[in-house]
Amino acid sequence: MVVAVPLLNVRESHGLHLRVSSMSLAAEAFVSQMAAAEPWPETAALYQPLKDEQILLSDCASSLAVQAYLRMCGLPVQVVCKANAEFMSPSGKIPFIHVGNQVVSELGPIVQFTKAKGHSLSDGLDDLQRAEMKAYMELVNNRLLTAELYIQWCDDATAAEISRPRYSSPYAWPLCSLLAYQKQWEVRRKMAAIGWGDKSLEQVYEEVSQCCQALSQRLGTQPFFFNKQPTELDALVFGHLFTILTTRLTSTDLAERVKSYSNLLSFCRRIETSYFDGKSS
Amino acid sequence: MGTVHARSLEPLPMQGPDLGVQPDDIEAPRAEPEATQEVLENRDVVVQRVHVDGLGRTKEDFLTYEIKEVFRAKSLIDVMKRSHEARQKLLRLGIFRKVNVVIDTSRGEGALPNGLEVTFHVTELRRVTGSYHTTVGNNEGNMVLGVKLPNLCGRAERLCLQFSFGSRETSYGISLFKPQPGNIQRSLSLNAYKVSGQFPWSSLRETDRGASAELTFPVWKTSQSLKFESVWREVSCLSKTAAFAVRQESGHSLKSALSHSMVLDSRSSTILPKSGALLRVQQELAGFSAGDVSFLKENVELELNKSLIWDTVLSLSLWGGLLLPIGDTTTSICDRFYLGGPTSVRGFSRNSMGPQSGGDYLGGEAFWAGGLHLFSPLPFAHRKRGFMDLFRTHFFLNAGNLCNLNYGEGPTAHLQRLAECVRWSYGLGLVLRLGNIARLELNYCVPMGVQSGDRICDGVQFGAGIRFL
Numbered sequence: 001m002v003v004a005v006p007l008l009n010v011r012e013s014h015g016l017h018l019r020v021s022s023m024s025l026a027a028e029a030f031v032s033q034m035a036a037a038e039p040w041p042e043t044a045a046l047y048q049p050l051k052d053e054q055i056l057l058s059d060c061a062s063s064l065a066v067q068a069y070l071r072m073c074g075l076p077v078q079v080v081c082k083a084n085a086e087f088m089s090p091s092g093k094i095p096f097i098h099v100g101n102q103v104v105s106e107l108g109p110i111v112q113f114t115k116a117k118g119h120s121l122s123d124g125l126d127d128l129q130r131a132e133m134k135a136y137m138e139l140v141n142n143r144l145l146t147a148e149l150y151i152q153w154c155d156d157a158t159a160a161e162i163s164r165p166r167y168s169s170p171y172a173w174p175l176c177s178l179l180a181y182q183k184q185w186e187v188r189r190k191m192a193a194i195g196w197g198d199k200s201l202e203q204v205y206e207e208v209s210q211c212c213q214a215l216s217q218r219l220g221t222q223p224f225f226f227n228k229q230p231t232e233l234d235a236l237v238f239g240h241l242f243t244i245l246t247t248r249l250t251s252t253d254l255a256e257r258v259k260s261y262s263n264l265l266s267f268c269r270r271i272e273t274s275y276f277d278g279k280s281s
Numbered sequence: 282m283g284t285v286h287a288r289s290l291e292p293l294p295m296q297g298p299d300l301g302v303q304p305d306d307i308e309a310p311r312a313e314p315e316a317t318q319e320v321l322e323n324r325d326v327v328v329q330r331v332h333v334d335g336l337g338r339t340k341e342d343f344l345t346y347e348i349k350e351v352f353r354a355k356s357l358i359d360v361m362k363r364s365h366e367a368r369q370k371l372l373r374l375g376i377f378r379k380v381n382v383v384i385d386t387s388r389g390e391g392a393l394p395n396g397l398e399v400t401f402h403v404t405e406l407r408r409v410t411g412s413y414h415t416t417v418g419n420n421e422g423n424m425v426l427g428v429k430l431p432n433l434c435g436r437a438e439r440l441c442l443q444f445s446f447g448s449r450e451t452s453y454g455i456s457l458f459k460p461q462p463g464n465i466q467r468s469l470s471l472n473a474y475k476v477s478g479q480f481p482w483s484s485l486r487e488t489d490r491g492a493s494a495e496l497t498f499p500v501w502k503t504s505q506s507l508k509f510e511s512v513w514r515e516v517s518c519l520s521k522t523a524a525f526a527v528r529q530e531s532g533h534s535l536k537s538a539l540s541h542s543m544v545l546d547s548r549s550s551t552i553l554p555k556s557g558a559l560l561r562v563q564q565e566l567a568g569f570s571a572g573d574v575s576f577l578k579e580n581v582e583l584e585l586n587k588s589l590i591w592d593t594v595l596s597l598s599l600w601g602g603l604l605l606p607i608g609d610t611t612t613s614i615c616d617r618f619y620l621g622g623p624t625s626v627r628g629f630s631r632n633s634m635g636p637q638s639g640g641d642y643l644g645g646e647a648f649w650a651g652g653l654h655l656f657s658p659l660p661f662a663h664r665k666r667g668f669m670d671l672f673r674t675h676f677f678l679n680a681g682n683l684c685n686l687n688y689g690e691g692p693t694a695h696l697q698r699l700a701e702c703v704r705w706s707y708g709l710g711l712v713l714r715l716g717n718i719a720r721l722e723l724n725y726c727v728p729m730g731v732q733s734g735d736r737i738c739d740g741v742q743f744g745a746g747i748r749f750l
Contacts, residue, residue, distance in 0.1 A: 084532030090521055098525060172573050175513055175535040 040117055044077045044099045046070070047085045053169045054083060055094075056162075057247050058148040063095040065239025066107050070097075071275040072230045073119045083170035111232050121231045129226060133233045136218065136225070140233075143211040144240045146196060147204050147254075153187040155201055157250050209257045212241075216261040223270065230271070237264075238271045328352050328360060329387045329396040335403045339376060340435035346463035347371050351399055360384060364399055371401065374465060375439065376432035379404040406431045423447040436462055450477035450488075467498040482632045482736075484523035484641045485530070487615060488515040503545045511537045511572070514615050524639030530614040537572035540565035548586060552714050553656060553673060555594055559584040567616075568607060575607040576616060593657040598750055600625075600681075604646040617644030620683040621735070623744025626650055627679050628706030628728030633736035635683035649699060650681030652750040656712065673712045677724070679750060680705035704730045721745045 048063040049055040055063070063079075070077045077097060082088065089096040089105045096105030097113075104113045114120065122130055152163045167183055168176030191197050196204070215237060224230045225237070244258050245268065259265060331351050333344055347370040354360040364382045371380050380403050387396030412427040423445050430440040439458040445451060454474035461467040473492040480487065491512030498505055517531050541564050548557030561582040568575020584598040602618050619642065622631035635645045656673045682703050686695050710724030722744045728737045 082529075084529075087517065087532035088528050090518075101525075103521075103525070103528065170573075171533065172535045172537075172571050175533060175573070178513070179533060 038100050038117075040075050040114075040119070041100055042076065044075070044097060045080045046077045046095050046097045047080050047082055047088060048095045049085045050081045050083055050170065054166055055081075056152055056166060057243060057249070058145060058152060059086075059094040060247065061145070061148060061240040061243040062093070062107065063239075064243055065236045066095050066097070066110055068238050068271060068275060069107065069111065069121070069232055069235035070114075072121055072235055073114060075114065075119060107232065107236060121229065122226075124229060125226060125231070133226065133231055136215070137233050137236055139211060139214060140236050140240060143207050144244075146191075146194070147208045147211075148240070148244070149187055150191055150196055150199070150204050151201070151249065151254060153184050154191055154196075155250075159184055161250055205253055205257055208254060209260075212258055212261050212264060216264050219263050219267060221263065223267075234267075234271065238268055242268045242272065324357060324395065325355060326357055326360060326395050326397050327393055328354050328399060329391070329393065330398045332398065332400040333403060334400055335405065337405050338408075338435045339403075339405060339432060339437075343436045343462050344371070347374070348401065357397075360397060360399065364401075368401065370465075371403065374437045374460075376406055376437050377403045378406050421448045433457075436460075437465070449479075452476045466504070468496075470495045470497070479519060480632070481519065482619075482630070482642045483614065483644070484519045484527055485614065486517050486519050489513070490515075502547075503543050505544075506542050508540045508542075509538075510540065511535070514613075516613075516615060524641040526638035526643060527614070527641045534573040534613060534615070535571070536567050536574050536616075537570055538565050538567035539569065548584070551717050552720050553594070553712065554586045554596075555588050556586050558586065568610075574613055574616065575610055576612060577605045577607060578616065579603045579605075591657070593655060596652075596654040596656065598652045598654075599649075600651070600750060601649040602647065606646075612646055614644055617646060618648045618683060619644050620648050620650060620681050623722060623724070623738075623742050624746040624748060625679075625750045626652075626681040626704060626706060627677065627708065627724055627742060627744070627750075628726035628737060628739060629704065629731075630736040630738045634681070634704060634732075635735075636685055637734045645683040646685045647695065647699060648681065648683040650679070650750055652680075653678045671714045673714070674709065675712055676707075676709045678705070678707045680730075681750075702730070702732050704728070704732065704735065719745065719747050720749065722749070 046063070046066060049059060067077070067079065085096075086092060086094055090103055091105045093106050096103055097110060099113070102113070104110050111120075122133060125133065151158055153159050164177075164180040164184065168180040171179060188197070199207075219225055224234045226233070241258055241264055245255050245265075247255075249255075328351055331348050333341070333348065336344075348367045351360065351363045351367050354363045361384065364384065368380045368382055371377055380401055383400040383402065385398045385400065387393060387398050408430060410429045410431070412425075412429075414425055416423045416425060424447075426444045426446075428442045432438065433440050437460050440456070441458070442453075442455050444453045452475055454472065454476070456470060456472040456474075458468060458470045461469075471492075471494050475488070475490045477486070477488045479485075489512050491510060493508055493510035495506055495508040512535070514534050514536060515532075516534075518528055543560075543562045545560040546557075548554035548559055559582065561580075563578075563580040565576075565578040565580075567578070580600075580602045582598070582600050584596065586594055586596045588594050604612055604616060604618065606612050619632035619635075620626055621629035621634035626634065632644075633642055635648075636643045655676045657675070659669055659672050659674060680703055682699050684698055684702075686698065706726050706728040708724050708726040710722055710726075713721040715721065724742050724744070726739060726742050728739050731737055
């Protein structure tokens with residue numbers, strides 16, 4: 001598929017195939033045109049499922065990544081929790097932001113959207129660095145996010161104890177069971193399609209470890225991935241790692257794997273104190 | 282009932298006439314000469330046996346209720362009348378294709394000299410009937426397959442299955458209908474369905490999957506029905522440009538409701554009646570046992586018709602409805618009322634009145650609508666029962682209002698809110714009656730009292746449907 005893991009040496013590979021998940025060119029152009037017209041309003045809102053009873057690990061990570069990114073850009077946004085946020089979203093994925101008349105979902109399109117409004121974190125990067133950043137973001141999406149989804153829905157213990165009850169909490173019986181099993185079936189089908197259906201939990205933890213190792217190596221001792229200034233990659237990595245560290249699952253194996261990389265731990269702590277005043281939403 | 286000839290007093294086998302005649306064609310029996318008339322009317326007869334021939338899977342005990350009245354006949358004319366009524370009852374069960382009656386004198390052991398035997402020759406419907414047709418709607422086509430199994434277990438149960446395969450969505454439904462033996466107006470009906478609909482006036486798509494059980498029974502002159510229904514509704518936006526207020530309604534919900542409806546219908550016909558009245562009152566209580574939505578919904582429909590001079594008919598109809606959320610929940614877009622269109626307040630686009638956001642109509646929690654029509658036959662068309670008789674011209678005056686209520690205020694505030702900003706329209710048009718089920722209308726409308734946000738359709742408007750204001 002995409003990126004060679006765990007070591008990515010952009011300088012040496014010429015035929016690097018990047019499958020960056022972004023919108024089509026036409027859609028991008030449309031969004032840019034519409035977005036550039038107005039400044040960022042005060043009433044911008046970010047929608048996610050209910051925090052205490054409903055939201056799951058993967059959605060929480062994605063939502064936190066977007067929140068971190070917007071805080072890094074200095075754009076105010078209010079977090080609104082709705083039970084049907086997943087269905088309100090135009091692409092079916094969490095989170096999405098409602099800015100003026102526009103509704104944009106997922107980190108990639110949101111980054112494009114804010115860029116069209118004149119706010120960007122990756123302007124200072126040259127082309128090579130930007131390609132590297134996109135590659136690492138792909139790595140996080142393809143490994144970390146997929147691992148989170150696997151652990152939530154394909155691991156029977158977690159699915160039964162945590163995912164299904166939480167996912168179906170806003171609904172009455174028997175709708176709650178129907179929706180939870182439907183979602184589980186969908187995710188398992190997707191996992192089988194990308195080749196993760198046969199992996200065992202240990203192999204998935206191994207993938208997470210390898211991904212963290214790559215990130216840790218890239219980060220080194222710098223404060224952020226691209227030296228002094230945070231970029232969307234920092235927001236994405238923070239979102240996922242912080243959520244993994246602070247979410248209670250059936251076992252602590254996942255959190256332990258992340259904790260073994262101390263520079264990633266201090267990276268998360270640093271971003272939390274700088275942008276979230278010590279408490280993240 | 283046709284004519285019966287009797288030439289002598291001897292017990293000759295008498296072939297009763299085929300009683301397949303319409304009520305309109307019933308004439309009074311001709312006056313026979315005195316002697317023969319005495320035979321027909323005054324001679325006492327006793328119905329000794331009633332046979333039903335040609336039964337396959339129908340259970341005999343089920344039919345006793347329909348034919349038992351025949352035994353009570355006292356004279357020959359009475360026998361013929363009761364046999365005719367029994368035949369109508371048997372046909373109404375919906376399990377026979379044909380019913381023929383033969384009245385004969387009694388034969389064999391224990392036959393009395395004035396005894397009669399009545400035989401019903403019936404032909405049952407086939408076990409399975411199917412139907413297939415295609416429909417074409419707004420930019421999509423559907424293939425509809427229907428399968429009907431009448432008289433499933435021998436007691437007039439009916440099983441219907443319907444599948445609709447469309448270019449965009451598929452729907453299906455299955456329903457089982459069981460009348461009570463002896464009283465076919467009482468029945469139980471079980472349904473399960475999946476239906477998808479697209480509502481462009483609200484930019485939303487709704488898919489309903491549900492099951493219901495309905496009990497229908499008559500009380501005095503009204504027909505009552507009690508229904509318990511459970512529906513899983515899935516709402517999603519039809520396009521990316523849907524208003525955010527509609528986007529907020531996307532998602533899943535479960536409605537579990539008990540509803541009751543009462544219909545009192547004394548109209549002479551369902552479409553374009555000449556006289557009579559219709560009163561329909563419907564209540565629905567949702568959320569009392571399970572489900573995500575809880576509300577109380579009331580719906581009232583009244584129609585009065587009166588014939589005037591020159592074959593014209595004056596018709597007044599009134600509709601009203603109220604949706605009351607229970608507890609501190611808000612109402613869902615799937616449950617609210619909509620108003621406007623060629624079948625309700627004419628002159629306005631379909632369901633395009635009342636609360637809206639960004640061009641998408643959200644529906645209202647309370648509404649009222651009224652219509653006053655004057656129907657008259659086409660001028661210069663004097664032939665009855667011709668094709669032109671299916672047409673009518675009509676002058677109409679429609680009015681209505683749809684709004685949301687803040688239930689913290691009192692009822693007088695609500696009435697005031699419904700009374701201000703009334704939309705109304707007037708015009709004239711042509712109505713075509715299709716059988717006894719539907720009608721088509723072509724109207725020229727002038728909408729008045731238009732509020733900002735309403736979408737109007739002034740000028741020529743075409744409408745087709747079953748239920749019109």
